Amino acid sequence: MTAKFSEIEATAYDLAERQRAISIAEFFEKNRHLLGFDNKRKALLTAVKEAVDNSLDACEEARILPEIMVSLTELSEDRFQLVVEDNGPGIVKNQIPQVFARLLYGSKFHKLSQSRGQQGLGISAAILYAQLTTGKPAAITSRISPKKPAHYYELRIDVQKNAPEIIKEEEANWQKDHGTKVEMELEATYLKGMQSVDEYLKQTAIINPHATIIYTTPKAEQLVYSRASDKLPPLPKEIKPHPYGVEIGLLMRMLSSTTSRTLQSFLMGEFSRVGAETAKDICENAALLPSMKPSELGREQSEKLIGGIEKTKIISPPSDCISPIGEELIEKGLRKEIAAEFFCSTTRPPSVYRGNPFSVECGIAYGGQLAADQPVTVLRYANKVPLLYQQGACGITEAVTETNWKPYGLQQSGSSMPSGPAVIMVHMASVWVPFTSEAKEALAHYPEIMKEVKLALQECGRKLSIYVNKKHYAQRQLERANLFEAYIPEIADSLAEITGIARAPLLEKLNSTLRKEEIQAQLEVRIPEVEEEMRLPTKQDSKDNDEEGESPSKLPKKKKMEEQKKLK
Numbered sequence: 001m002t003a004k005f006s007e008i009e010a011t012a013y014d015l016a017e018r019q020r021a022i023s024i025a026e027f028f029e030k031n032r033h034l035l036g037f038d039n040k041r042k043a044l045l046t047a048v049k050e051a052v053d054n055s056l057d058a059c060e061e062a063r064i065l066p067e068i069m070v071s072l073t074e075l076s077e078d079r080f081q082l083v084v085e086d087n088g089p090g091i092v093k094n095q096i097p098q099v100f101a102r103l104l105y106g107s108k109f110h111k112l113s114q115s116r117g118q119q120g121l122g123i124s125a126a127i128l129y130a131q132l133t134t135g136k137p138a139a140i141t142s143r144i145s146p147k148k149p150a151h152y153y154e155l156r157i158d159v160q161k162n163a164p165e166i167i168k169e170e171e172a173n174w175q176k177d178h179g180t181k182v183e184m185e186l187e188a189t190y191l192k193g194m195q196s197v198d199e200y201l202k203q204t205a206i207i208n209p210h211a212t213i214i215y216t217t218p219k220a221e222q223l224v225y226s227r228a229s230d231k232l233p234p235l236p237k238e239i240k241p242h243p244y245g246v247e248i249g250l251l252m253r254m255l256s257s258t259t260s261r262t263l264q265s266f267l268m269g270e271f272s273r274v275g276a277e278t279a280k281d282i283c284e285n286a287a288l289l290p291s292m293k294p295s296e297l298g299r300e301q302s303e304k305l306i307g308g309i310e311k312t313k314i315i316s317p318p319s320d321c322i323s324p325i326g327e328e329l330i331e332k333g334l335r336k337e338i339a340a341e342f343f344c345s346t347t348r349p350p351s352v353y354r355g356n357p358f359s360v361e362c363g364i365a366y367g368g369q370l371a372a373d374q375p376v377t378v379l380r381y382a383n384k385v386p387l388l389y390q391q392g393a394c395g396i397t398e399a400v401t402e403t404n405w406k407p408y409g410l411q412q413s414g415s416s417m418p419s420g421p422a423v424i425m426v427h428m429a430s431v432w433v434p435f436t437s438e439a440k441e442a443l444a445h446y447p448e449i450m451k452e453v454k455l456a457l458q459e460c461g462r463k464l465s466i467y468v469n470k471k472h473y474a475q476r477q478l479e480r481a482n483l484f485e486a487y488i489p490e491i492a493d494s495l496a497e498i499t500g501i502a503r504a505p506l507l508e509k510l511n512s513t514l515r516k517e518e519i520q521a522q523l524e525v526r527i528p529e530v531e532e533e534m535r536l537p538t539k540q541d542s543k544d545n546d547e548e549g550e551s552p553s554k555l556p557k558k559k560k561m562e563e564q565k566k567l568k
Contacts, residue, residue, distance in 0.1 A: 023159065023160055023161060023162040024103050024104055024162050025103050025128060025157055025158075025159045025160075025161075025162040026159050026160060026162075028103060028125060028128065029128060029132060029159055032125075032128075032129055032132070033439075034437065034438045034439060035125045035129075035438055035439055036389075036439035036440075036441065037125070037129045039189075040078060040187060040188045040189035041188070041189045041190075041191055041195070041196075042195070042389065043129060043133075043186065043187070043188050044072075044080065044082075044186070044188035044189065044190060044197060045195065045196065045197050045200055045388065046126065046439075047082055047126040047129065047130070047184070047186060047188070048070060048072075048082065048084070048197050048200065048201075049122075049200060049385070049386075050122035050123045050125070050126050051070075051082070051084035051123055051126065051182050052068060052070065052084060052201070052204060052213075053116040053122065053385055054116075054122065054123050055068050055084060055086035055088055055180070056068070056116060056204075056208060056211060056384070057115055057116050058086065058088035058089060058180070059086060059087065059088045059089075059211075060232060060233065060235065061089070061235065062088060062089035063232060063235070064087060064088060064089070065210060065211070065212075065227065065230065065232065066086065066087070066088070066208070066210070066211040066212065067086070067087045067211075067212045067214075068084065068085070068086045068087075068211065068212070068213050068214070069083070069084070069085040069086075069213075069214045069215075069216075070082075070083070070084050070197075070201065070213065070214070070215045070216070071083040071084075071085075071215075071216040072190065072197065072216065072217060072218045073218065074190065074218040075185065078187055078188065078189055079134065079185065079186070079187055079188070080185070080186060080188050080190065080218065081183065081184070081185050082182075082183070082184050082185075082186065083181065083182070083183045084181070084182050085176075085179065085180070085181040085182075086179050086180055086181075087176065087178065087179045088178070088179055088180055089144060089178055090142045090143045090144035090145075090178045090179055090180055091142045091144070091180055092144060093142075093151045096140055096142055096151060096153050096155075097153060097155055097164035097166055098164060099123070099124075100123060100124060100127055100138060100140050100153075100155055100164070100182070101124060101127060101138075101155040101156065101157045101163075101164030101165065102124055102157070102162060102163060102164055103124045103125065103128070103157070103162055104162075105124070114236040114321060114322045114323050114383055114429055114430065114431055115236075115383065116383050116384060116385050123182065124157065126184065126186075127155065127157060127184060128157050128159075129186060130184040130185060130186040131156050131157060133186055133187035134185045134186060134187060136184075136185045137154040137155055137156045137167045137168075138154070138155050138156075138182065138183065138184040139152070139153070139154050139155075139182075139183040139184070140152070140153045140154075140155060140180070140181070140182055140183075141153075141172050141174055141180070141181040141183075142179070142180040142181070143174055143176060143177070143178050143179060143180075144178055145177070145178060146177040146178070149171040149172070150171065150172040150173070150174035150176075151169070151170075151171060151172065152168070152169070152170050152171070152172035153166060153168065153169050154166075154167040154168035154169075155167065190218050194388065195388045195389060197215075198215075198217070198223075199386075199388065200386055200388060201213055201215050201223075201225065202225070202337055203379055203381075203386035203388075204225075204384075204385075204386055205225035205333070205336065205337055206333040206334060206336065206337050206338075206379065206425070207325065207333060207379075207381050207384045207385075207386065207425075207427060208333070208384055209227060209228040209229045209325075209329050209332045209333040209336060210227055210228075210229050210230065210231060210232055210233065210329075211225075211227055212224070212225065212226055212227045213225040225336075225337070226336075228329075228332040228333060228335075228336045229329055229332055231329070233323045233325065233326075233329075234320075234323050235323065236320065236321050236322055236323040236431075237318075237320045237321050238321065239272050239317060239318055239320075239321040239357075239431070240270060240271055240272040241270075241271060241272065241355060242271065242272055242273060242314070242316075242317040242352070242355035242356070242357075243267075243271045243273075243274060243282070243309045243312075243314055243355065244309065244310075244314065244352070244354070244355040245354045245355020245356055246271075246306070246309070246355065247306075248299075248302050248303060248306055251302050251305065251306065252297075252299065252302050254266075254270055255294040255295065255297050255302065256294075256295060258270060258294050258295075260294055261293065262290060262291050262292065262293070262294075263279075263283060263288060263289070263290055263291070263292045263293075263294055263297070263305075264276070264279045264280065264283060264290035264291070265279075266294045267279040267282055267283075272317050272318065273314055273315050273316070273317055273318070274314065278312065278314060281312045282305070282308045282309055282312045283308065284308070285307070285308035285309075285311040285312050286301075286304040286305045286307060286308025286309075286311075287304060287308075288301060288304060288305060288308070316350070316351075316352050316357065317352060317355065317356075317357045318357070319350035319357050319359070321357060321431050322350065322357055322358065322359055322429045322430060322431060323429060324347050324359045324361055324427075324429045325347075325361055325384070325427060325429075326347060326361075327345040327346060327347050327361075330345040330347075330361060330363040330425065330427075331343045331344070331345050331363065333363075334363050334365045334423070334425065335365075338365045338368075338370075338423055339368045339369040339370070340365035340366055340367055340368035340369070340370055340421075340423065341366065341367035341368040342364075342365070342366040342367055342368075342464070342467045343363070343364070343365050343366075344363065344364050344460050344463040344464060344467075345361065345362065345363035345364070345425075345460065346361065346362050346363075346456055346459040346460050346463075347359065347361045347456075348360045348361065348362075348452050348455060348456050348459075351448060351452050352448065353434070353446045353448040353449055354446075356430055356431050356432045357430065357431060358428060358429060358430035358431075358433075358449065358452075359428075359429045359430075359452075360426065360427070360428055360429075360449070360452040360453050360455075360456045361426070361427040361428075361429070361456065362424070362425065362426050362427075362453075362456035362457055362459065362460045363424075363425040363460065364422060364423070364424055364425070364460045364461075364463075364464050365422065365423040365425075366409075366420075366421060366422045366423075366464055366467065366468070367421050367422075367471075368421070370421035370422060370423065371421060372420060372421040373419070374419060375416075375417040375418065375419045376410065376417065376418050376419060376420060376422040376423065376424050377422075377423045377424070378391070378396070378397060378400055378417070378423075378424050378425075378426070379423060379424070379425040379426070380394055380396045380397070380426055380443075381425070381426065381427040381428070382427075382428050382430075382433045382435070382440070382443060383428070383429055383430065383433055384427070384429075385440070387440075387441055387442060387443075388441070389439070389441040389442075390436070390441040390442040391442070393436060393442045394436075394441075394442035394443050395442070395443040395444060395445040395446070395449055395450055395453070396426045396428075396443055396453055397417075398445065398450065399426075399450050399453035399454050399457065400417065400418075400424060400426070400453075400457065401415050401416060401417055401418075402415055402454065403454055403457045403458065403461070405418035405420075405461065407461075407465060408461035408462070408464050408465040408468070409464055409465050409467075409468030409469070410422060410464075422464075424457070424460075426453055426456065426457070428443060428449065428453075434446060434449070485511075488507065488510045488511065489507070491510060492506040492507045492510060
């Protein structure tokens with residue numbers, strides 16, 4: 001028995017000797033699929049996406065109209081060189097190794113404002129994948145001013161330490177006044193299609209109409225996505241967390257690290273939308289004294305404080321921390337890249353989930369050269385970044401399929417994807433986007449987000465139905481005119497015989513009565529203006545409003561008839 005216990009004790013000591021901490025770089029080196037590098041085709045797209053997203057963020061923060069160059073060169077089978085160059089503000093010399101060769105290093109994780117990147121993983125993860133598959137370092141060139149020299153680095157990531165390893169460092173002769181260039185060699189596969197680099201850059205050009213993207217494909221073809229607007233989106237402001245979104249563990253950590261002397265000043269200083277009166281109400285509802293020292297609150301008092309926050313009515317967080325695209329720029333982006341005949345868009349008022357402000361935008365392109373016998377194309381975006389993978393697992397896709405599209409002019413079978421000549425674009429802007437994984441490919445199914453997406457889809461659907469109904473009416477009128485036109489010669493002959501009037505003027509008069517040219521002109525209108533006063537409530541609108549707790553609009557019968565005459 002003693003020998004048996006000795007063996008168990010030896011095993012315990014042996015296991016203890018083998019236990020050690022791992023760095024985040026080691027973890028993601030073995031679990032690269034979590035970051036979107038699970039196959040060669042997706043790895044190429046993810047590397048391009050991370051570099052382009054960083055460039056767009058940097059340019060917008062510096063209030064510079066982005067001009068981004070993306071180049072893919074096929075070196076051999078399954079090996080490519082990727083170069084992404086921008087005209088942004090550049091990166092300070094001593095920060096270059098940290099930004100590009102250290103995971104979870106960045107400036108966006110701790111601030112609550114809209115940005116494409118969030119965790120400081122993206123570009124360094126791409127460099128980690130590149131060195132893992134080719135063994136070669138990444139090359140970085142950056143310059144912050146024409147008065148300063150450009151700096152060139154060749155970098156690797158020390159995986160065990162999650163720290164940059166500088167292979168080469170020197171000043172470079174670079175012609176740009178400011179900007180950053182990233183070069184890396186990686187194992188990848190290039191294919192065209194809906195989940196390709198080509199599609200990602202096209203969708204990025206749609207959602208960022210203020211950017212110019214110059215793309216050189218592996219076939220040495222150059223595609224230029226010119227900007228459609230010289231107007232930069234407003235710069236989102238940083239805000240403090242909202243009390244409704246805080247959880248007890250985070251609250252206890254904030255209480256222990258704050259410099260505030262009283263609980264009231266802590267609530268006012270650490271949270272947004274909490275003034276002196278609101279802070280007193282929270283303390284009163286929590287049965288805590290406003291003069292208490294925050295550091296003296298234990299777990300039980302923290303639970304009371306959470307309860308007090310839930311009982312207190314606090315206004316929603318400010319919306320200037322997000323930067324929606326806007327209806328005008330959405331339509332400009334869609335018109336620039338999609339050959340359709342009708343475009344409409346809407347931007348919903350800001351809403352809140354878990355204390356985080358967000359706004360949903362929707363746009364629809366219809367008709368033109370779009371296929372009429374195929375399911376509609378859904379373009380999903382989060383903070384102006386295209387989401388190309390995991391469409392079926394995304395909350396946006398579920399909201400599209402759960403919307404009844406038949407009253408809006410599209411075909412749909414049950415709760416499936418609608419079909420018709422249309423492209424549906426949905427964009428969510430938020431200070432913290434709830435992705436389903438670190439790869440940032442699909443949105444979580446929060447009820448607040450799903451509701452806003454459906455309302456945005458319905459608003460655009462109503463605008464679409466006006467255009468579709470108007471077009472169908474004009475087509476029916478044209479069919480009637482064509483049918484009557486076949487009998488005009490016989491009618492003219494009979495009238496000429498009865499009245500004694502010459503046949504030619506009778507023919508001319510009858511043809512002008514048809515107004516066929518006017519009907520054809522209606523069918524050929526490319527981008528009709530959809531006026532709000534022309535909108536009539538449909539049965540689906542009433543149903544949707546009833547579901548959301550709103551009373552359906554009731555127009556007087558006389559007014560409805562007048563509106564229908566206008567529509568025709």
